Amino acid sequence: MTQDLYNKIIIAWIVLGAIVFLINLRIVAPYGRHASKKWGLLINNRLAWIIMECPVLLIVIYFVLPKYESLSMVVWILFLLFTAHYINRTFVFPFRIKAGSKKMPLGVMLLAVLFNVANGFFIGYYLGNFTGYDSSWLLSLPFIAGAILFITGAFINLRADSLLIGLRKEGQTGYSIPNGFLFNRISCPNHFGEMIEWSGYALMSYNLPALAFAVWTMANLIPRALAHHKWYIAHFDEYPINRKAFLPGIW
Numbered sequence: 001m002t003q004d005l006y007n008k009i010i011i012a013w014i015v016l017g018a019i020v021f022l023i024n025l026r027i028v029a030p031y032g033r034h035a036s037k038k039w040g041l042l043i044n045n046r047l048a049w050i051i052m053e054c055p056v057l058l059i060v061i062y063f064v065l066p067k068y069e070s071l072s073m074v075v076w077i078l079f080l081l082f083t084a085h086y087i088n089r090t091f092v093f094p095f096r097i098k099a100g101s102k103k104m105p106l107g108v109m110l111l112a113v114l115f116n117v118a119n120g121f122f123i124g125y126y127l128g129n130f131t132g133y134d135s136s137w138l139l140s141l142p143f144i145a146g147a148i149l150f151i152t153g154a155f156i157n158l159r160a161d162s163l164l165i166g167l168r169k170e171g172q173t174g175y176s177i178p179n180g181f182l183f184n185r186i187s188c189p190n191h192f193g194e195m196i197e198w199s200g201y202a203l204m205s206y207n208l209p210a211l212a213f214a215v216w217t218m219a220n221l222i223p224r225a226l227a228h229h230k231w232y233i234a235h236f237d238e239y240p241i242n243r244k245a246f247l248p249g250i251w
């Protein structure tokens with residue numbers, strides 16, 4: 001594929017991400033606390049996470065690793081950060097959650113597979129074929145600032161997910177009000193951290209597929225954080241009124 005054609009496709013993908021954002025504001029993705037039987041067959045929650053996150057990891061590895069002899073240091077770093085995130089999300093996170101016998105609609109899982117296959121293809125294909133970074137990019141402002149944002153976002157995301165998972169004892173499936181860390185300011189620091197992480201990745205990569213991935217992450221997670229926040233207020237009379245959804249003090 002020529003880079004020109006690739007760029008046209010990815011711009012269309014970014015526009016689609018913006019449309020999906022508007023749709024997600026109206027239709028809450030029905031998994032976790034918003035789960036619904038209306039979306040067809042149900043599948044074990046843990047298994048669904050593994051199946052839906054696996055493709056992105058495999059596809060990126062498929063496109064990048066065969067080129068290992070010619071990869072620049074920058075591409076190695078971008079590849080390793082990306083795969084580290086997805087190794088956690090695919091093979092660690094699903095075994096940490098306390099899901100009991102909770103299930104996820106198959107339709108949600110299939111949509112997530114589609115999202116992950118497309119993003120895995122765009123990022124993997126780009127890193128394997130088009131990158132022309134030289135080593136001076138490692139000392140550039142976008143790379144350094146982006147790396148700091150990526151690490152900060154990953155830390156916030158991991159810490160917040162750990163605190164949420166720790167709210168339940170083994171076998172429990174109910175919800176309680178999370179407190180401490182950034183939870184004192186916002187309802188969904190895990191989503192906030194993930195958005196910072198991929199915005200940082202887009203900055204340090206400075207390419208269209210990483211930008212597309214950040215846009216799609218926001219398209220998924222801003223509406224989800226808003227829905228979670230609304231859900232907390234509706235279900236807990238004592239929910240702290242000064243807490244925002246995902247942007248401290250703002251939104």
Ligand code: NDP
Nearest residue numbers: 032033097098161164165167174175176190191194217220
């Ligand atoms: P949630 O915050 O909905 O849930 C995270 C885990 O914590 C789940 O196991 C959930 O249980 C549990 N949990 C959440 N809140 C409570 C509570 N108040 N009391 C007890 N347990 C709780 O996160 P998501 O499922 O939306 O996402 C999981 C991870 O995946 C996040 O890190 C997110 O950033 C990431 N993600 C990334 C996307 C992207 O586009 N890049 C898209 C979607 C998710 P239960 O499932 O039973 O509700």
